Amino acid sequence: MDVYDAIKGRRTIRRFSGAPVGIRLLTRLVDAARLAPSGGNCQPLEFIAVSKPELVAKLASHVKWAAYIHPAGNPPDGRGPGAFIVTLVNRQIAPDGAPYDVAAAVMTMILAARAEGLGSCWMGNIDRPALAKVLNVPGDGWILDSVLALGIPGESPVTEPLRDSVRYWKDDAGVLHVPKRLLEDILHEETF
């Protein structure tokens, strides 16, 4: 898949096929994240790849979906993610977190996932202490930054020009509409 097409066609996916995602595929995504840009090349990130269905279900109970349209954005029963990748920051390397590194790594995984036919939802509205407990992440020394939910897409959200509101919404057919700012509203050519 052409990278530009992958970027333009990507939308956050919150309804999946219900099929599991194998650990080998997750490993490929983390291998891509490993090579993402890193400030000072300090590489403070580590990742937990979770594919076992019972563990995936436990993690899914500690994340919150689509706050603007709650509960309409929750995955229906049996249509939740098939896997999660959890991004951790080593506080010995980055004591206050590493948001740019995380963003570069997670976006890399999102696009790699898309190339593998997977949809994803990057999630920051999560119960970090509960997730850390389920995954045995030591309380000190590590920041549990965010999680990436992954699975075969079970919906096809669309973009629309942003007019009055940034809030995404679902139409009567259940299609998610995502407002995006127009190019002419954000691009300054040559000077401000």
Ligand SMILES: Cc1cc2nc3c(=O)[nH]c(=O)nc-3n(C[C@H](O)[C@H](O)[C@H](O)COP(=O)(O)O)c2cc1C
């Ligand atoms: C840092 C970050 C955290 C996010 N956290 C959540 C979340 O907790 N739950 C959720 O359903 N979506 C979450 N999202 C997805 C956004 O809602 C989504 O990216 C936005 O609505 C735009 O849609 P798009 O990704 O399809 O362009 C998050 C996105 C980012 C970048």
